[in-house]
Amino acid sequence: MNKRAIARVTAAAVATALPLSVMSVLGTGAAFAGEAQPVSAPADSGDGRPASDYRNTATVNTPFPTRAAAEGANYVEESKAAWRDYLYQAEDGSNEEEGTSWKAGDRYTRMEERMVHSKAMNRNIPIVTIRAKEDPRNAPTIYLLNGADGGEGAANWLRQTNAIDFYGNQIGNVNVVIPMEGAFSYYTDWEQPNETLDKGGNTQAWETFLVQELPGPMEEALGTYNPNRSIIGMSMTGSTTLVYGEKYSGFYDSIGAYSGCAATSGEMARTVDIVLDRGNATYEQMWGDRNGKVARENDALVNAADLKDQKNIYVSSSSGLMGEHDVPSGDRLNGFLPGSITPAVEGGAIEAVTNACTHMLKSTTDAEGITQDSNNLVYNFRNTGTHQWGYWQDDMFDSWPTISEGLFPGNGAQAVEQRDAGKADYLEKNPGMGAKGSTPVSSLLPITDAVGEALAEQNAEGNE
Template sequence: MSTHAARRVAPRSVRVAAAALVATLPLTAVAVNYGGTTPVASADEAAVAPAEVNPAFATQADAEANSYVPEDEAGWRQWVYRQADETNEDGTPKPDGGKAGERYGRMEELAVTSPSMGNRQIPVVTIRAKDNPKDAPTVYLLNGADGGTGRANWLQQTSALEFYGNEIGNVNVVIPMAGAFSYYTDWEQSHPTLDKDGNDVGGKQMWETFLTKELPQAMEGSNGHFGSSSDKRAIIGMSMSASSVLVYGEQNPGFYNAIASYSGCPATTGVAEIGVDQVVQRGNATYEQMWGARGGATALRNDAQVNVGKLKDQQNIYISAGTGLMGEHDVPSGDRLRGNPVGSITPAVEGGVIEGATNVCTHTFKAAAEKAGVNHIEYNFRNTGTHQWGYWQDDMFGSWPTIARGLGFDETQAVATRDKAAATYLDNNQGIGNAGSLPLLTDAFQQAQEEQAAANGEQ
């Protein structure tokens, strides 16, 4: 067990209320070091060995036999492997072939061994570029609080596979599928459960080391897994990892050609610690296990707002936040809920509070960035929108011109790709329109009245 006892978790109602309190505080109260003029030094840049990439699993059965990922944490596999035989009704194979359990064409599940984390094996899903894979840059997608181990990951909640793999087509994509409640940071202390893979192998979590040093060395370059000659890379984070990717840019200057941060709270010290607590406590961990003393050197180093001045030379940054008010993806008639009125409760209540808090955080960060002379960040402040994947999918499309510019692609073409992809998604996910929302509830109420009247008439 850790030398620090796990902090008692407050009731959910108290935690939600606390998050709401953060959203109501004055902008200057959300974090310490508001001006961002005292950046904290980067960690010692010692040489780090690359991760070891094991051969891709040929089938889902092979991956499951390894057991390095608990089966209940690998729901994303259905997007990596075929779920049905791809044959015609007469039994003849379809043109692209394939049987249940086999990998889809350019996708792979890789067990990647991290030296810094005690040879723990990390599940990493990759999508190889369709066009010019040997000259394609790399895009890293980080998941949110559960690290992709639940349903909340890029494969299950967005059209990332279609967008990056086909509509863009000329980028290699890397998606780690672990790291729950870790902030993708290097931890100060070991944790009895969060450190381990499914085979109970692993040491202290060292996610920044893995994601900024070990994994890129293994994936990129002519000798890397993709065998690409490109030295360009971008990283995208959402929710928990939205602050992490900004820290990576600050503490690894010049490493990324583009960074996108969706719905995060860049500040993680001072009053903003309350949001960090809510995340790590879900993993039965504490802030101190992760970063040591509150307000200490490690905690300050991992606060993106404190170190915002380090982004002066970082180009192609996209940051987004909604207001917390319900928008098009939150209503029963929309593309996400498709007629489920009960489904609006979570985004309206919990998701609205969280996004309202991130909106305050992001405005505070913007003010701190401008005070520090960092004026080139592209912000997308939506008038509506809660803390949920529908808006991060919008951001995936919306940030592509910024990402593309950093990766050396034509920005005009990137805008066209963005617009076409967004239109295609809406065409394929139109929701139920007037059949949902209030009309749906009205119809249900009317049907209940008619059934009651009929029952009374029979008595």
């Protein structure tokens, strides 16, 4: 039996052994359009990669100057664009930057919203960028993928982490690109249409968009001459980035996969069903037969041997046991005891599954000789932690030396300093409540409607 077959048998065994309780939780638009300046990648990309990588190109429009202009374009449902709160100053001035003369509704410094048209999907997609503050024309590019809701709800990098500050200010010399659409898509090319998720366009083709259509035009629009790029995903997209690393080895100079399950076909397709069910979609619509060719091609565990040509890979998982970000005394809950319920029950079970997946991946890559010494493949297994953003923000810091090695080769010492400084700054600003947050349960009983509403809000915001 070959190593890929062994990996599949192992995945099936783990899926069968997992209890069912765990498996089950797993200006005006018209005026602005006239100003759009589409760009496309040149025939010679200049970055050492074949021109065929850019054979399909997206249309990248100029940034919207104000929130009113973005809303006037009417290309994103307003109910799914709460992320705009982090790009534009509020009309009431409540989130104005100190010491600026900017007007309410203007973009924040170096934050951009761009409408990008995908030819493959025939739809317009919102992209948020964080421009480098230091030498932006020589800055590499990081592509950040949101999790299951694609950034369309509360669970996105802008709202749940300090990515804007870390990459935009503390690192400062990288451009960041964040697609703010693609809920429940796995950012893959789908086999069949889905009326809801296609959003009036063609069948979803996210892999084509992100790998073939977007990078050349987007990086040209950002004005960078630096050919280095990284891609980072978490939860649903932690699986995606591994698949991209296997299919397009070297296209990304470093890869981050936080709390993703590498095994997605065969028996392990049940973990994928949990995500797709939330989008009223089916596995068969996405990849066809669960044991078929397309499903296997998109299973990162089955194809783990193909990581041999990919460098600078960071993979993480927590254990599923409650940790520092799950307790009321920590930095995320600010003393709100009921907020621990979702991480303890749902987030713990989901992370236990991803932990098993990640250990299977490590066993396979070890057997293939794909290690830290050969590929700078770094695994981070945390003894505690659930499936939630507090740990993915930790990964953002902890993965930086690995990600940075692809973007700035030989810059390891500075990357470690930046990682540690980012952590320290966050903890200083978000120390948690310590003993003050250890509120006795009896003091919260009976739980009122107000607390129930707060719990619902916490659950919506705290998890992927």
